[in-house]
Amino acid sequence: MKPAPDKPRVRPFRVLPGFRLTLGFTLIYLSLLVLIPLSTVVLQSMNMSWDTFWGLVLDKRVMAAYRVSFLTSLLAALVNVVFGFLTAWVLVRYSFPGKRLINGIIDLPFALPTAVAGISLTAIYAENGWMGQWLYALGIPSAYSVLGITIALIFIGLPFVVRTVQPVLEHWDVDVEEAAAILGARRFQTFRRVVLPQLLPAIMTGFTLAFARGIGEYGSVIFISGNMPYKTEIAPLLMMTKLEQFDYAGATAIALMMLIIAFILLVIMNAIQWRYTRRFGSL
């Protein structure tokens, strides 16, 4: 491996103009639009007594909603790790007809409005839909069920995994694989012992991104989920329900828990990236 190029030096005085202007604007805009509004959730929950807060957080229906959100996001992210990795691998390594179209369409879930994705998936997986009619015939209720939520989250999360793994594979040095092969490793051994460990940080980042997005996802899920309390009600929807009933305390409690989960996931992701950049430097 080549030595990492020198990092730009810290400059005692700045040659380029606009530092104070742009940093000031960035900080003000960020604070006004994101940080101050988000802090209201924290401040609002401080108005509640400890008992009220925990009562709202540990409410049975709320816990059931967390469980549904958590399990479906986890399942969808796992599916996306497997198929997203495979997709990235095939797109970088092999050539086949239609490859450019596939590569272009991977970003569709980013560009397509979530509500549109939601009604489309519901039409496909409902009892009379293209996929639904087969699945229902097999006794699998694909819409208005936990499976339906998972299907929507697979759609939403796929590009996160593909687009994190793909660039790492593109900059990948095939020499190490050659070396492994020359040293007598079979192809699968090379893959498992050489390729996979190096790609693991990217895969884990993709997984975390897809998982985090899944927990907060609203638009694509609510149409296909059926929204039955205790069964197929996701946490963001329960928040919405409480808001419509002007139960601000209940909504605040759910929002705060979801923010804490998002924060933990963000910390995990930064930790992965930090370790990764330390180990592999300028890969």
Add this chain to the structure above:
Amino acid sequence: MYPTPPDSVTLTAAPAPVPNTKQSNHSGHAVTTESLRVQHILIGIVLLFITLVLLLPLVSIFVQAFKRGADVFVAALTDPDAWSAIRLTLLTALVVVPLNALFGVAAAWCITKFTFRGKQLLISLIDVPFSVSPVIAGFVFVLLFGAHGWFGTWLSEQGISIIFSWPGIILGTLFVTFPFVARELIPLMQSQGIQEEEAAITLGANGWKLFWRVALPNMKWGLLYGIVICNARAMGEFGAVSVVSGHIRGETNTMPLHIEILYNEYQFSAAFAVATLLVLVACATLILQHWFDLLRQRQQQDAR
């Protein structure tokens, strides 16, 4: 919006993407690739998966939209409520995209051209809206400006309504689409370094000249890339807008909210008809992104 690859947070100049130069070697070296049979099986699995997960929903929207014939389709799009939803959606995008683009340029400039303490924290904070549920994004503005919110009483005394009105919709959309342009520009400008800008300053250019003649041309393809995805997300935002809009027909309905109402009223074909417009926006976005990406790569190769 690509999730940035883990290495892009470093300050070292990232290698310019020279896609697939090694690809031609793969077929030649049997030891570093799989047997043809395995390749075919894997390609088959991916094609099936992508068809099922991505292509099928896309095709389904058009089929559903024309299920009841072209008349219903046209009627759904010429409906006055649909038109007011389209107008509000366009207005929202028109306000949100320039503001977030301006922020993206400012944030990318100070992050990539200067060193300062807390830079890593700033980068993480910019990403925050990505990991916050859109429902929470709407909720925070209800807490601030709603009837029972912190400034609720004061606002109603002044006769200003933000929640259940278009300013709330714009605020929610601003929050949700906040990082897109910045996230595109930061890795790009990091890889470009600061030599060109320093040279321009040394040769006597002032700040504005530097921006228009050097910085903007260098960042333009990345900026446009970020702008189109920011626009697509602004027009399609649902969760945040749903919380703050109040769903007043013909007044505070954006296109996604209009689709939801039609769908819940069992006017499926009409709902899908309005949805086709947003699908066209999404497809145009993907095509433009691909094109801007090619131009960006070409520019980077020319710079070498």
